[in-house]
Amino acid sequence: MRARRLRAGIAVAAAVTLAVAGCAESDRADDSSSSSSDKTLVFGVAGDAKALDPALTSDGESFRVTRQIYETLVRPEEGGAKIVPGLADKFEPDSSGLKWTFTLKKGVKFQDGEAFNAAAVCYNFDRWYKSTGLMQNPDVTYYWQTIMGGYEKNESADLGQSLFKSCKAEGDDKAIIETTKVTSKFPSALALPSFSIASPKALQQYNANQVTGSADDIKYPPYAMEHPVGTGPFKFVKWDTANKTVTLERNDTYWGDKAKLKTLIFKTISDLNARKQALRNNEIQGYDLVAPADVAALKSEGFNVLTRPAFNVLYMAINQSGPAKAALSNVKVRQAIAHAINRDAIVKAKYPEGSTVATQFQPPGLDGYNDGVTKYEYSTDKAKALLAEAGVSNLTLKFWYPTEVTRPYMPDPKGIQELITADLQKAGITVQLTPAKWSPDYLNGVQANADHDIHLLGWTGDYGDAYNFLGTFFDHQTPEWGFTNQALFDAFAAADKEADAQKRFGMYKDLNKQIMDYLPGVPVAHGPPSLVVAKNVSGIKPSPLTDERFVNAEVK
Known part of the structure; x- marks a missing residue:
């Protein structure tokens, strides 16, 4: 396990600093009488995402977006922290506790049309395990290092033996993952967004491993900034850095229940009061990190304040x-x-x-x-x-x-x-x-x-x-x-x-x-943190892990 100083330092990206100021721009969502399936929801966030490849990020705002695009083998139950099946319908250890068999869902496709299967799962694990150069920087693959410890070939003396040993595909629907020791982290930690399964074709096509720059000035590859591809209910459309928005749209080939929204936009409004005013003006239809002092007033105005279980x-x-x-x-x-x-x-x-x-x-x-x-x-x-x-x-x-x-x-x-x-x-x-x-x-x-x-x-x-x-x-x-x-x-x-x-x-x-x-x-x-949504928004269940899923969100 890496030192907690690194953990807390990275978590700073999710902190709401009192010195930051910002302004809400007008991105008023469609409020016409169109059906719910044609609606847009704009959600206000405190900071920009870092990148859209969850394997290369550890901050809450990146994860908020990538949780809608990608999925993991196991996941937290909706609204809770208990681990339940995700892309794997079953996950079972052998008698030693070192080999886990993940039986995968069938008929799942990535958003680029490629098949999700055991070979794709192993491709992702091998990609993480075989990281080199800046991909071994703790600011880049933080959660791999926190959970797995090391790589196939460690390039730093600070790194230890990898918890991950191998991944083997048995047919299309079974991935056998072997670890080097039994630990409480496995498989629970595979629910972290950093272990999301991405399309191998897209990873190769858009040079996902070509992290460049320096340790103090990391440059992310095209995949992480412009071409993220997962199996989730929303797919990426664009990241408008000038207007501080990330736009997603419904994945109509999703294997599960389709998203009720047509478009989901995450808009950065750094200042808390500006986010609150943007909600009141219907420029956004929700935001996170509600100030405790604002809860009563927002409820009295008819907004839906969703309080997460304290975690x-x-x-x-x-x-x-x-x-x-x-x-x-x-x-x-x-x-x-x-x-x-x-x-x-x-x-x-x-x-x-x-x-x-x-x-x-x-x-x-x-x-x-x-x-x-x-x-x-x-x-x-x-x-x-x-x-x-x-x-x-x-x-x-x-x-x-x-x-x-x-x-x-x-x-x-x-x-x-x-x-x-x-x-x-x-x-x-x-x-x-x-x-x-x-x-x-x-x-x-x-x-x-x-x-x-x-x-x-x-x-x-x-x-x-x-x-x-x-x-x-x-x-x-x-x-x-x-x-x-x-x-x-x-x-x-x-x-x-x-x-x-x-x-x-x-x-x-x-x-x-x-x-x-x-x-x-x-x-x-x-302390239970809260998010708030407009009076006409429903279907978002607050999560203790901030794992809110917008697939069931509706704007009426």
């Missing part, structure tokens, strides 16, 4: 190798900090309706969640008593918090920090504040050095397995947390390689208990 966590990390390491290495001091924070008040004051206090570092609803973990109720007196038991007085903590950003799990960083600071001061703890710009100063500062005692950060899940939360944080030593707990690390390694899913889920429960007893930080909240 994230905000935490306050405690760095045991920071300036106050002598005190913070004592579990009683960490317990005192946890008791000092009034998390109920934070959720009520700073989070939208439906948010909950976090009791552990994964959201409820994922297998492995443990209602029996140690909980740390708000009590200033208990915090003071624990500090006294630890023999710690005059404790000073360097508290880093981010500026110029909001995240679904952290809608108001400064406001949340102020409430935590006030709580800590009530318990007799002195707080020294260090605000830092989200990217790159804050992310680099809290994840790559030790000049912090506590800080705010969080995580939104990539796919539906608890290890994607717990393992991301705690399965190895990192500068963010600054502790070494080999027993915990060994427990993670054992859970990750457990082939029996039900046994693994039980191990996750045990890990949650161990983590909350050891208390490397304080989980704070789970």
Whole structure:
């Protein structure tokens, strides 16, 4: 697994920065009395896509578009995180857990008319595995490296052995994929858009592997910018960079239920207020990342606010190798900090309706969640008593918090920090504040050095397995947390390689208990982000993974 610093850095592309401004241009959708099947829906997004080859991207805005064009072998259930069949009707391991047989749907075609089959699946896996040059840059094939680890021939010492070993086609409808070890990531992570199956003919025709430029200035090939071809319900029409729009249209040869819309347009409007006004003016018919403060007003105006299930966590990390390491290495001091924070008040004051206090570092609803973990109720007196038991007085903590950003799990960083600071001061703890710009100063500062005692950060899940939360944080030593707990690390390694899913889920429960007893930080909240659509739009089901499918969207 690659360092989380890289992960969070790439995730910045999906952040809504407060400093960015933009304006809505008029792209009023057809509002005539034509049938629903002739309608256009324009959806406002916060930022431009990076590229339209999902194998080469990791940002949310690229994925929002490519999820409509492409499909994966397995996918999250609609509106949830559970893995269900996608282009594969069945997926079964052998007795070793190393060979998986994917039985593919029949009669599926790519949007260029080519047949989807096992040979096409293996072509895609071999393409990723045999990447060379800039295709091995972590900013280009980030999720391959995060999930698979390495390539056929690694060109960097930072890369390890590949999890992927081989793919073999048995006839047209069976792809046999072999891995080098059993891991919780497989096959769940194949639901990520980066593992979408593309047309081999189009990949070759439009030079999909010819990534050029430099590590600091990557140039994507024609396939990724002008000719994406998948099996999905919408096909690519054009990317108008001047007007900041990506236009898709219904794929009339789609194997499943055809899209109800004729045209789907994603339009970049960077400024949140401009997106809101564009919705009110019917220049767009929906947008994402609704500000919590806007939810009530939009509902009162008749708009449909769609709240996603919370699939994230905000935490306050405690760095045991920071300036106050002598005190913070004592579990009683960490317990005192946890008791000092009034998390109920934070959720009520700073989070939208439906948010909950976090009791552990994964959201409820994922297998492995443990209602029996140690909980740390708000009590200033208990915090003071624990500090006294630890023999710690005059404790000073360097508290880093981010500026110029909001995240679904952290809608108001400064406001949340102020409430935590006030709580800590009530318990007799002195707080020294260090605000830092989200990217790159804050992310680099809290994840790559030790000049912090506590800080705010969080995580939104990539796919539906608890290890994607717990393992991301705690399965190895990192500068963010600054502790070494080999027993915990060994427990993670054992859970990750457990082939029996039900046994693994039980191990996750045990890990949650161990983590909350050891208390490397304080989980704070789970916040459900929202999107909004016009009064006459229906058929979009909110997804905890932002995997909204527009195939069933209607404009009436």
